Structures are given as structure tokens and as C-alpha cells.
Amino acid sequence: MTDDISILICEDQTLMRHGLRTILELEPGIKVIGEAADGAEAVKRYAALRDEHNAPDIILMDIEMPHMNGVQATAALIKANQQAHIIILTTFDYEDYVFDAIKAGAMGYLLKDVPASELMTTIRQVHAGEPFIQPKIANKLLIEFGRQGRNAKAxxxxxxxxxxxxxxxxxxxxxxxxxxxxxxxxxxxxxxxxxxxxxxxxxxxxxxxxxxxxxxxxxxxxxxxx
Incomplete structure (x- = not known):
């Protein structure tokens, strides 16, 4: 029997955070071990769990949050913990958000309107070390990379x-x-x-x-x- 995939949820909306926890805990093999209401709290919570030798396998990270947003928190977590696997879960698919989050080190990017089954599949895929971005978001990312490549020298x-x-x-x-x-x-x-x-x-x-x-x-x- 394999160990459960442990999850840290970082989401500033209490109802959304609790709803996510409920959905995740109904899934066999998934275990929520912590919550954070903003990016700064997520960084501290991850460090505390790591110090207890219980670092989460996956961090579900919102983008829009007070004190420290999801992109900044992702960058801080990856800088301090190269093994951190972060999935951005947000309502926004703006090109700069997508590009900045992936550049910061996120391994997944999903919109919050995805079915629960797709979220679970993405969690397992990222846990296995395979990045995943929704196709419609990936298209925007490719466009942004192309634009940056063309403009880099200028x-x-x-x-x-x-x-x-x-x-x-x-x-x-x-x-x-x-x-x-x-x-x-x-x-x-x-x-x-x-x-x-x-x-x-x-x-x-x-x-x-x-x-x-x-x-x-x-x-x-x-x-x-x-």
C-alpha cells in the first residue's frame, strides 16, 4: 500500500479553502495536512511542517491573496525548498499570471472551475514529477514565451x-x-x-x-x- 499524498492548501477565502479540504479528503490516497490563508502563512506553515519531517507533497496555491500573493509565495517556497511541488489553483488565466507562476517554479496551473476528477489527476501527475497546465492556459503560456523570445534582444x-x-x-x-x-x-x-x-x-x-x-x-x- 502506497503512502497518502499530503496536501497543504493556500487559499484566502475560508469557504473555498474548507470546500477544497472536504473534496480532497473524500479522495482515497489524499491527505490534507495543513491550511494557510495567504502566501506568507503558507511559507511559514511549509517550513514548520518540514521541520517536523512532515513536509507536504503538494501545495495548492491561490494567486490573489493579501500580504504575499501566490506567485511571490511560490518563488519563496521554491527558493527555500527545491523539492516543493506547487499547483496554482485560481480563477485567473491572465498571461502575466500564468507566465510569472511557471517562471517562479509552479509545476501545475489549473482554473478553479475544473472538475474534481481533473484536480485529482493533476495532483497525482505533479506528485509523480510531471508538470501539467490546462491546454487553454498552455496556449497562452506558449504565446508569452514566444513574445519574450522575440523581444529579448531589444x-x-x-x-x-x-x-x-x-x-x-x-x-x-x-x-x-x-x-x-x-x-x-x-x-x-x-x-x-x-x-x-x-x-x-x-x-x-x-x-x-x-x-x-x-x-x-x-x-x-x-x-x-x-
Whole structure:
């Protein structure tokens, strides 16, 4: 008899987190050993479980969370624990989210509307060391990789980016990006339409000549904008 696959759930919505736990615990061979309500808590919880010689086999990671989002938490977990197997489970299939999550080290990327059977299959596949991304998301990822490859030689380094070219509103939004805020959260915070925020983010990336939100957030930290 094989050992159960142990799971750590990282999801900020309590109802969703408890629902996931219920679904997972109904599946033979799956065992939930911990929960976290945000990325920072997930990093701490993983470390505590590892120190108890009970590190989870799989981490189910949401993207949009307070304090530390799923991409940042994934990067932190992989940096500290190369054996961490992370599956992003989210409502968002934005190109930059997909690219950043995979680049950070996630081995799976699923939307939350998948059937429970597909989630279980993905958990077992990733546990076996095989990455999995839903086909419709994989297409976006391929497009993003292709675009980055074409633009790589033309892009200046982060050190060449000129933050001073940004408007006061764009600086405001860049600071919130550095905090891990989504377009929706930024829109709520600044009382703007989400479409307006998306346009501002596109302008920021264009002006700074960088590829994605993660690079923008890193640049904001380097320049000590918050």
C-alpha cells in the first residue's frame, strides 16, 4: 500500500479553502495536512511542517491573496525548498499570471472551475514529477514565451528603466503592484475602473520596457518606492 499524498492548501477565502479540504479528503490516497490563508502563512506553515519531517507533497496555491500573493509565495517556497511541488489553483488565466507562476517554479496551473476528477489527476501527475497546465492556459503560456523570445534582444535591463518617466498615478499603481495587488484590488484601492488600471499597467510596462508585473514589482523594490 502506497503512502497518502499530503496536501497543504493556500487559499484566502475560508469557504473555498474548507470546500477544497472536504473534496480532497473524500479522495482515497489524499491527505490534507495543513491550511494557510495567504502566501506568507503558507511559507511559514511549509517550513514548520518540514521541520517536523512532515513536509507536504503538494501545495495548492491561490494567486490573489493579501500580504504575499501566490506567485511571490511560490518563488519563496521554491527558493527555500527545491523539492516543493506547487499547483496554482485560481480563477485567473491572465498571461502575466500564468507566465510569472511557471517562471517562479509552479509545476501545475489549473482554473478553479475544473472538475474534481481533473484536480485529482493533476495532483497525482505533479506528485509523480510531471508538470501539467490546462491546454487553454498552455496556449497562452506558449504565446508569452514566444513574445519574450522575440523581444529579448531589444529589451534593456532593469537598471536602464527610468521610473521618473511615470506619471504620479502610474507610480501609485507601481507601488501597489510591488505589494502583490491584482488589478481588481488596485481598482478598489484607487477607486478606478478595472479596465483603467489594466491600461495603466500596460503603460507602466511599456514605459519601463519590461515584460511583466513581477519585473515591475522587483523594480519598485529596487528603487525603494514603498
Amino acid at each position: 529589451q534593456p535591463s532593469h537598471s536602464q528603466a527610468v521610473v521618473e518617466d511615470l506619471s504620479p498615478r502610474e507610480i501609485e499603481i507601481l507601488k501597489l503592484l510591488a505589494e502583490g495587488a491584482s488589478n481588481r484590488k488596485i481598482a478598489e484601492r484607487l477607486v478606478l475602473a478595472e479596465g483603467t488600471v489594466k491600461n495603466h499597467v500596460s503603460n507602466i510596462l511599456s514605459k519601463l520596457q519590461i515584460e511583466n508585473r513581477t519585473q515591475a514589482a522587483n523594480l519598485a523594490r529596487e528603487r525603494k518606492l514603498f
